Amino acid sequence: MNELLQQLINGLALGSILALIALGYTMVYGILRFINFAHGDIFMLGAFAGFYLAPRIATVLPLPSVAGALAVLVISMAVCATLGVLIERLAYRPLRKRPKLTVLITAIGVSLFLEYTGQFVFGAAPKKFPEILPGFAVMHLGHLSFNSNQIVVISVTLLLLLALRFIVLKTRIGMAMRAVSFNPEAAALMGVNPDVIISFTFALGSALAAAAGILWAINYPSIDPLMGILPGLKAFVAAVLGGIGNLPGAALGGIIIGVTETLVSGYLSSTYRDAIAFAILILILLVKPSGLLGKKEVEKV
């Protein structure tokens, strides 16, 4: 029983990070109806931004410290938000009126571009991510042990989720996002500039990916330019599982994938881990093709 609870905590921490990445996939899909396959690589760039920023921030703020870690997190998020906007502006916007498949292939191209430019610029060997959080501690509760990183990951994810929910539901720009998602032409007629909204969506999604990158690197302090591929793929599965285009769905999907993987690795064998995660995806899509929380969409002709 204790072991099971412990595994659930492990799975929750892993799933939280996947959830943050999945949110970016799902937001872009909600607005543009397209999968940004370069999203996993923005996650990687977030970790590397933190890696290169930490020594510079250490000259201003003490590191490791909570304030320093927060600065690394926020600046990396800003860097990746800018990169996300830039990628959309340069690679996707010129193709917006082209068939969806063209943009999709371009996204794969952007993803490969980022991965291999990363290998060229950062080097292919894994790098040690610096310690930015102070006092790693293991807390015991009966036979359960939480470590401080797991608590940080879960709480930062929760905070960012709430912040995102606030932006989307309670602010003017959030309302505009929902309007563009619902019907871009009608939104444009009402005076919403879709270009601004799309740029904002990419900025928001990329910032969340960067946050996930930093949290990942705090937990697993070995980073390399190809580190985004697998988490990116799994987060994509999580987004589809939860119902792509649906924000709570993406978060739920991330948690389900994280917990499933952990339980399969812990109780069966890590060999079957991905197979079972994908089998669950197939099963859910068979029963509910729009995903767990997705709404049925009526194809307009």
Add this chain to the structure above:
Amino acid sequence: MNMLRPPLIFAASLAAAVIFAGCNRPASAPGAGGDAIKIGEFASLTGSEATFGQSSHKGTQLAIDELNARGGLLGKKIQLLTEDNQSQAGQSATVVRKLISSDGVVAILGEVASSRSLEAAPICQENKIPMISPSSTNPKVTATGDYIFRVCFIDPFQGTVMANFARQTLKLQNIAVLTDVKSDYSLGLAKFFKAGFVAGGGRLAVEQNYSGGDKDFNAQLTSIKAANPDGIFVPGYYTEVGLIVLQAKQLGLNVPIFGGDGWESSSLVPIGGAALEGDYFSTHFSPEDASPAVQNFVRQYRQKFNEAPDAMAALGYDSAMMLADAINKTGSTDAAKVRAALAAEKGFPGVTGNITMDADRNASKPAVILTITNGAFKYVETVSP
């Protein structure tokens, strides 16, 4: 395709030309091919096991430079052609084919990882080009054929050494094994360790596995913790080992963790940090060895690369030196004769110990056990076969 934009295409091909030119290794002087002996090397110079490839390559390069300074081989200079397989599956076969068919090398040196040596071995065997793996310890590598050799010991020996060490020196009774199921090296080493440990009267508490490239091992380690072992054997490579050891300590698993030569890398301690203190691994060589041959090698290596050599560097050095020895004895670069000379090597004085080729073209030689103290590798003991 739209052909109306020649400047773009021109620019693209120019860019491609520049990029590919940048990738070329420095070309030898024209005509040098005729009076140089070409030796091919394939190594993981970049990617997840980059420090292995880098060390091994530096050791090999040191040997070649030393031989050339002494006048080369058979009156000719030696030219080392090195190809990078980026630590990726599938690349070794490609680069080794290229070395053999387009560069015309007389022998191949490589690789550290058994999986990648196993890719290259059938190609060398088919083309009847002698291949020496410096540090692939999986038995299957040399079983490929009579042209494949190695200068390191093999996993049955390494696995047994660690099993005995765990049973007799550490007095462990109840052990957990965490294996990388994607690696031939890890699977082989785990198999022989388990057999040795159980034969020595120990008990296997739990077996878990992971796939190379994983970052999260909390699930496996939580299961291991529940089985309450008094030690964990992790026959993996340093990239994952660092994270495994770190996460084990974070889960409160305070038992000794130990493994094989896949741990030995300058990148292990930066990742694993203090969590590695007091853990053990077996390897081929210790720079602390006081013998003059080793100390001379360590000095030369430090002079050239400004760092201490590790086992991969020492084995890279030995692989090149043993090949040179065989070519010298043969008096030619004829592949069949070099092969025969390699197979007959007996007591070759390498820096990793005296190397004798057994009937299966494996080196029979001692192993060294190291521990991690204050972030540095420290010599514990030498175990002879």
